[in-house]
Amino acid sequence: MAEEVPTEWSPLGFRARCPPLSFTTLCTYRAQVVKELSRHSERWGAVELLIPRQGHYLFDEVRGRLPCLTKLCLNLKSESELVIESFAEAPRLEQLYLISGLYSVTFVLPWHQLTTLTCENFTNVECMEILQLCEALVDCSLIGKPTRISMGLNLSTPIARQHLTSLRAEGMVTQRILQNLELPSLRDLQWEVDYFGHSLEILLSFLARSHCRLRNICLWLIKGKDLIQRFTPFFTSLVVLEIKTFEEFLNDEFLRWFTHDLEALPNLRKIAMDLDLQDWRAQNWTVELMREMIQSRCPGFTASRSVCLDTFRLVYRPDKDEDDTGLLHLAAEFKPLLDPKMIEFTISPNSKNWNLDLDSDSDFSSDLYWSD
Numbered sequence: 001m002a003e004e005v006p007t008e009w010s011p012l013g014f015r016a017r018c019p020p021l022s023f024t025t026l027c028t029y030r031a032q033v034v035k036e037l038s039r040h041s042e043r044w045g046a047v048e049l050l051i052p053r054q055g056h057y058l059f060d061e062v063r064g065r066l067p068c069l070t071k072l073c074l075n076l077k078s079e080s081e082l083v084i085e086s087f088a089e090a091p092r093l094e095q096l097y098l099i100s101g102l103y104s105v106t107f108v109l110p111w112h113q114l115t116t117l118t119c120e121n122f123t124n125v126e127c128m129e130i131l132q133l134c135e136a137l138v139d140c141s142l143i144g145k146p147t148r149i150s151m152g153l154n155l156s157t158p159i160a161r162q163h164l165t166s167l168r169a170e171g172m173v174t175q176r177i178l179q180n181l182e183l184p185s186l187r188d189l190q191w192e193v194d195y196f197g198h199s200l201e202i203l204l205s206f207l208a209r210s211h212c213r214l215r216n217i218c219l220w221l222i223k224g225k226d227l228i229q230r231f232t233p234f235f236t237s238l239v240v241l242e243i244k245t246f247e248e249f250l251n252d253e254f255l256r257w258f259t260h261d262l263e264a265l266p267n268l269r270k271i272a273m274d275l276d277l278q279d280w281r282a283q284n285w286t287v288e289l290m291r292e293m294i295q296s297r298c299p300g301f302t303a304s305r306s307v308c309l310d311t312f313r314l315v316y317r318p319d320k321d322e323d324d325t326g327l328l329h330l331a332a333e334f335k336p337l338l339d340p341k342m343i344e345f346t347i348s349p350n351s352k353n354w355n356l357d358l359d360s361d362s363d364f365s366s367d368l369y370w371s372d
Contacts, residue, residue, distance in 0.1 A: 020045020046071035073097035124176040144171025186212040207234040218242035255289040272313040
């Protein structure tokens with residue numbers, strides 16, 4: 001909204017007659033703007049507020065006057081510990097996005113009714129305290145800030161959230177949080193693994209404790225040559241597997257296992273891997289074994305459709321002036337298989353031989369399809 005033009009605000013009631021009212025504020029507040037916004041708080045529907053330094057009191061007048069508020073985003077620029085109570089009474093609030101400042105902030109909110117929550121720049125202790133209050137949560141994203149201290153946290157009993165189906169956890173909060181959670185209904189997990197080598201054991205314990213039937217998993221910064229083999233008992237329902245910026249995951253051992261054990265990951269339909277390689281020739285696998293794995297999961301080569309992949313996706317970003325002949329030759333082998341099911345190689349167009357009219361930062365996708 002145009003905070004710089006206060007004359008636009010006076011006829012607000014006439015220009016926006018029908019609730020709910022949705023708006024975003026990104027600038028320093030003028031008193032007239034705050035007053036006009038607060039006067040119409042009964043009609044707030046989806047609101048994004050940047051709370052400036054020493055500005056936590058600005059919207060105190062709206063407390064108890066938010067009957068239509070369903071979505072709230074608070075971005076705090078605090079320089080001291082604060083208590084924010086302005087949004088404590090919002091009977092329809094279900095979706096909340098919190099971005100914390102440098103210091104701890106105490107929020108008084110209707111936590112028990114939230115179904116969607118994102119917390120950014122919080123410690124693991126703060127995240128767990130919030131999760132203890134959110135009994136109805138369905139979708140949750142927890143994004144820690146590396147510069148904040150990740151304090152120890154050991155609960156006698158894990159926090160069980162029966163309705164939570166989607167969890168995204170990244171940053172310094174991830175390890176301690178999974179140690180103290182139990183999510184039997186979890187279907188979608190996005191998780192950033194830490195650098196200290198204990199994360200995979202924590203993830204295994206979490207999955208065993210939760211007894212959840214994951215359908216989608218995305219893992220960042222992953223290490224371990226036998227990762228998927230170890231996780232197989234927990235991935236029987238898995239449909240989508242994504243690995244980003246991994247080390248050692250894609251190797252001959254995995255390719256042999258996935259080629260010959262066709263009952264492994266029986267519901268898997270998509271593998272997407274972002275190759276953390278600067279040189280295609282530095283890969284940890286044999287191209288011949290990759291070819292065999294692709295053929296073993298391709299409808300054109302295997303008799304059983306139940307083990308076929310719909311998508312096998314590789315993302316590779318070579319250095320400038322590198323001619324990606326190895327990957328291009330592999331992709332070219334599957335050109336005769338064009339049809340509805342996809343093999344996709346996404347290659348950054350840095351090579352001097354591409355001759356593509358694309359920006360250097362963009363990706364070029366070469367989509368190759370399975371055939372029946």
